[in-house]
Amino acid sequence: MQPNFLIAGKLTREYLLPPQGQPILDSAGGNLLYATGGLAVWDKSIGLISRVDNHYPKNWLTDFEKRGFDIRGIDITTEKIDLRNFIAYTESNERSQNSAVSHFARRELTFPKDLLGYQAPNDSINDLREMESTSPAALNVPKEFRDVKNVHLCAFDFASQSQMVNLFKTASHQTLTLDPDSRYMIPRFWRELRLVLQGITAFLPSEEEMRALFWGETNDLWEMASQIAVYGPKYIVIKRGSKGQYLYDALNKKKYEIPAYPSRVADPTGVGDSFCGGFLAGFAKTQDALQAVYYGNVSASLKIEGSGAFYPLDVMTGLAEARLFAVKDSAREV
Numbered sequence: 001m002q003p004n005f006l007i008a009g010k011l012t013r014e015y016l017l018p019p020q021g022q023p024i025l026d027s028a029g030g031n032l033l034y035a036t037g038g039l040a041v042w043d044k045s046i047g048l049i050s051r052v053d054n055h056y057p058k059n060w061l062t063d064f065e066k067r068g069f070d071i072r073g074i075d076i077t078t079e080k081i082d083l084r085n086f087i088a089y090t091e092s093n094e095r096s097q098n099s100a101v102s103h104f105a106r107r108e109l110t111f112p113k114d115l116l117g118y119q120a121p122n123d124s125i126n127d128l129r130e131m132e133s134t135s136p137a138a139l140n141v142p143k144e145f146r147d148v149k150n151v152h153l154c155a156f157d158f159a160s161q162s163q164m165v166n167l168f169k170t171a172s173h174q175t176l177t178l179d180p181d182s183r184y185m186i187p188r189f190w191r192e193l194r195l196v197l198q199g200i201t202a203f204l205p206s207e208e209e210m211r212a213l214f215w216g217e218t219n220d221l222w223e224m225a226s227q228i229a230v231y232g233p234k235y236i237v238i239k240r241g242s243k244g245q246y247l248y249d250a251l252n253k254k255k256y257e258i259p260a261y262p263s264r265v266a267d268p269t270g271v272g273d274s275f276c277g278g279f280l281a282g283f284a285k286t287q288d289a290l291q292a293v294y295y296g297n298v299s300a301s302l303k304i305e306g307s308g309a310f311y312p313l314d315v316m317t318g319l320a321e322a323r324l325f326a327v328k329d330s331a332r333e334v
Helices: 031-040 058-066 100-106 158-168 187-197 207-213 221-229 271-286 289-303 319-327
Strands: 005-008 012-017 024-029 046-053 070-077 084-089 150-153 175-178 235-239 245-249 254-258
Touching (some): 024 031, 031 046, 031 271, 150 271, 175 271, 207 221, 207 235, 221 235, 235 289
Parallel strands (some): 005 046, 012 084, 046 070
């Protein structure tokens, strides 16, 4: 059986100090799972594409299967990969992945032995050809996945994303959405990025990533979106956190500003990924980008209210549909 959707992204072993509540140590994380959680609010027929080593907990993979996800696309390598990922939030809700020891000390918590030797991910890259061991590889995507109509690529290294785009863009009937990696969203990589954009249906960056890409050129987000659209994407959705989203519909030359659903903020981890999953689900259901933003908006609103990639799946039955009804028609055309 083919899944209805595919998501390619990273799996991690997450060590999280959320804004509120107790630390969450060595739990299943990664942008793949957060996007999956956002999509599964609407449809659980999802194939997962990722790469882990053989020390990745087997019971986590079993849990993914029990939830109805297809894990045939998770490549398990004998190569040792450091999948640890540390995230902490300051008192002002600012996110940090550095200085793990000091974050635990500040909260008067015992530093976990499993985090000894942990190094924060490098937040810059010099060579776009470098492929990371934690990124999914196009070569390992099962053949039976390649004709799935709805595909989302989470943020991971440029070379691996490029190969994934080339793998999936050949089918004209496919919807392919992409969340860029912030490390290549800088002016000197603009030329290379344009090549990848040619195969994308919807481009889903954050406001910070767009401003970094067009640094020194323009401060107008709509102008940025229109420049991106020249190279292929039909829709550009700019994620703006608590301010909601901007949607640029390049097909109809329309601009929309969509407010965020007013949620209680408990843990922002993975909210952008959850939005992307919800967006893909909404677009598959409606073939309408504005409606898709509403679906993504609701998925994000559910995720931010709790910790864990699958928190949106454990909320009260009917809550997602009620919020979808509440946010529809909230967009303002600009």
